[in-house]
Amino acid sequence: MADLHIFSYLPNPRIMKATIAARLNGIDIEVRGAKPRELSDWLWDFEARSISDKDKDAFKDIARASRTGFDAVLYKTDSFLDAHPFGTVPAAFSPDGNVGIFESNSILRTAARLGEECVPLYGATVYEASRIDSFLDVSLVFARQSQIHLLALTNNRFGTEIRDETVGAMETYMAGINRALAGGRPALVGERLSIADICFVCETCQISRERAHTEKLRALGLAPVYDETALARTYPLAWKHFMALCHHEAFAPDIAPLMEKLAAGRN
C-alpha cells in the first residue's frame, strides 16, 4: 500500500514537489488523475476514477460549480469535501483515506516527514525546519500571483495590470532566492538539499507554463514574466541552482518532460 495517495490534474508541478521528495527519500506515492480538462469526467474522491455520462446522471446531486482553474461542473463526493474542505487539487490522502492533506506545500511536507528517517529533507534542527517553512511560505505568496497570471492567460482575461503585478512578484521571489544562495551556498537552507529547494524548482517550473501563451502575450505587446535570458542575467545564482536541480536525477523524471514540452510552446 502506498504511503500517500494524490489526486490531481496532470502534469502538475505542484504534485511534482511530493514526487521529487519521494524519489529522494524512498517513500511510495500513488498518483491518480488526468489532463485538466478531463477532470470534469472524474469522480473527485479518495477512490478517484473516470466516470461515464451515465454515471454523471447518477451523481447529479454532487455536481458542483468549480471555483478556480476549471470552467466546468465537477463531481466531488461529500467524503472528498470532508477531507478537502476547500475542494482543490492536488488532493492528498493518508493510506486509509481518512486524512485529507491539501495545499501542495503541505503535501510536500508530508512526503518529507514520511521519509525523514531515511533521508532528512526538512532540516536538521527546529531552526532549519522553520527557515524551510519561511521559503515555503514566500513560495506560496509567489504561487498565488503566478496562478492568477496563468489562469488569466488561459481564460483570455488578460491585461497589463496582472502581468505587471506578476513581474513584481517574480522579482521579489527571485531576488530573495538569489540572495539566499550568495557566498557559494549549495542549498537554500543549510548545506544539503531540502524541501525548500524542491518547492523553488517546482514553482519556477509552474510560472514557466507561461510559455504556452507566448503568442497571446506577443499579440498584446507584452513581454513575458518568465524570460530565461533575463532571469539568468539578473538572478545568476538562483538560475544556476534552478538549472542544476532540473537536471538532478531525482528531479529530471518529473521536470524534464514538462520543460521540454513548454520549450516547444505546448502546455
Ligand SMILES: N[C@@H](CCC(=O)N[C@@H](CS)C(=O)NCC(=O)O)C(=O)O
Ligand atoms: N495553492 C494551492 C492551489 C490549489 C488550487 O487552486 N487548485 C485549483 C486548480 S488550479 C482547484 O483545485 N480548483 C477546484 C475548483 O475550482 O473547484 C496548492 O498549491 O495546492
